[in-house]
Amino acid sequence: MAVVTNCGGLDALQEQLIGLLNDIREIREQKAPSAADLKAIPLLDQWSLGLVSAPCIVGTAVGHPNLGNRARIHTTQMVLMDWESGWARTWSRYYRLGAPERPPTGSGSFVTPVGEWPVSAPSSGAQECLLCN
Template structure:
């Protein structure tokens, strides 16, 4: 998760780094969709040997949702998709799926970012 300035000020280095990284991913996905083979996208890809698919924890939000376009109801308990952005004032958050306007944090909420 990356924090951002909700007033539209200059964004921090972590924000700019993640934006560049995600933009490059989208460009590669577009090229794959257009039929470009992976070997043509890069000539200097490292080799990963003896690999397995792993799993790791990804930040998300857990709370009571009202007005969600797919999960109808008021104060409906939900777990969001991957959390990518949060405003420094903790008023807004962007998950992989959508924006959330943040209300009151839970009594035992902790913020690591």
């Protein structure tokens, strides 16, 4: 099994998620970033809220725990996928992969970079992961 993420591999993804979980835990414990912490992190000036496109899976749901059987759904953001083993992991759950809508191009197991889903396997040129930066 060769699973790749947009974050550079499972180790990098795990490190990012552990960091996020630790931050959430601290906020729940009323330990939000201090004034000193805030001075040490990057400034985002002239900011506004926006939306980003994120890869997800669109397909026919069979036996979904919340949606049941539906002709067409889209998942939460896809995090990991292994076509050869027949599974994908989104932010909310694992999915078994049945037959693709159209045959995949490329080969191997992968999560495609943002902007290339679902057309082709990732090229050797790395793209930045919005989650990891």
